[in-house]
Amino acid sequence: MLINRILSTWLCLLLLSSTMANAYDYPFKDPYVATVLNTPDEFAAVLPKELPTKLESIVIFPERKVPGVLWNMAELNYSYQAQKCPAPLIFLIAGTGASFQSPKMKIMQGAFYQAGYHVISLSSPSFTDFIVSASTSSVPGNLKEDSADLYRVMRAIWQKVEKNMKVTEFYLAGYSLGAAQSVFLSHMDEREKSFNFSKVLLINPPVNLYNSVVIIDNMLANNVPGGIDHLNEFYKKRIRAFTKTYRHGESIEFNDRYLYRAYRREKPKSDAPMAALIGVAFRISSQNMAFASDVMTQAGYVVPRGLVLKRGDSLTDYAKVLGQLTFVDYFKGIFLPHFQKIDPTITEEEIIEQMSLRSLEGYLRSSAKIGLIHNEDDIIMHPGEIAYLKDVFGKRAQIFPHGGHCGNMAYPDNIEAMVGFFQDTKGGNNDK
Secondary structure: OHHHHHHHHHHHHHHHHHHHHOOOOOOOOOHHHHHHHOOOHHHOOOOOOOOOEEEEEEOOOOOOOOOHHHHHHOOEEEEEEOOOOOEEEEEEEOOOOOOOOOHHHHHHHHHHHHOOOEEEEEOOOOOHHHHHHOOOOOOOOOHHHHHHHHHHHHHHHHHHHHHHOOEEEEEEEEEOHHHHHHHHHHHHHHHHOOOOOOEEEEEOOOOEHHHHHHHHHHHHHOOOOOOHHHHHHHHHHHHHHHHOOOOOOOOOOOOHHHHHHHHHHOOOOOOHHHHHHHHHHHHHHHHHHHHHHHHHHOOOOOOOOOOOOOOOOOOHHHHHHHOOOOHHHHHHHHHHHHHHHHOOOOOHHHHHHHOEHHHHHHHHHHOOOEEEEEEOOOOOOOOOHHHHHHHHHHHHEEEEOOOOOOOOOOOHHHHHHHHHHHHOOOOOOOOO
16 A cells, blocks of 8 residues: 555656646736737846847849938848858748847847857848838738748848858748748749758748738727727827836836836736737838838829929828828728739739638648747637647647747747757657
């Protein structure tokens, strides 16, 4: 009996230790909080503070005339970090409206450079200088066309920097919109074979881009007290609440650390303020995208058709109008007319379907080199879409229980999963 009790106790302790070892302790269970605050420094993986980063630019369309108001976007900026010895090269693609040096891109740069890879980082095709300098149509949102533009840029940059690094094989990774575009890039490379990507990692991709951005648009419209007309009042109120966090005389830097400190002092009573902040951030990215596209294409969306804005012209009135417009407005005002002009037979529903990973489902199911990292509680996903991705990717999917939309990218378990995917010669991971 005594032996049985000892064995039983030992077994319980073994199971308990196994459970604790597998626990996922990311600090925020609320997906809106996770999305806004990301991973506070005290919980984040230790990454290099300094990288041997080279900042460069490239001209993709030498003959393109850039309007004066966009004078500083004629060249596409990018960065790279080169190892001193032969190593794989990983291309990183930024998320919606983000540049190559956004905070999430810097997390990925640090993680992959530390792991021994060369890294080249590219801005999203929805980022303003990409729209101006590298987009074929200057109308972002079409996953296939945007990915073709990215592929052109990647080949041009590789031709330029090839002499600076010895590459053993090519990898590809992107987060959010950049993850969705990575699918199309990989599919394109199967045919073009410029890189022959050995592995491709998707981090928190939307299943349907249109549906996801509508969700984010509604976060602003549905969570500002009194409606969108009271946005300025809401914004000022949140800033006043946040600034209470700081003692008199302290400088304020509006970043994740600042938001986390404010959150700890005054936690919101509901998700509404956090959801609205996410909506505000997306609205700013969306209006920058729409303005650049409108100016480049002379669509007459906000800027009157035929009016060429010059360097130094006031943009205040345009900003006021853009601030009231949603992604759906951009879709119907610029995007849809542009592509229906190219193909008058295409319907709105067909275009929306083209903005979906479902359009390449067969490729995603069959391609063993493509892996997925996602969160069960990602706020930009429709009900059932995470289950859909689990079904499509099977063992190649690693789904974390918490983290919202990309909020946990800097968490140690996530960094380990990102780097581990490329280091694992056997492929796939399971749910966390």
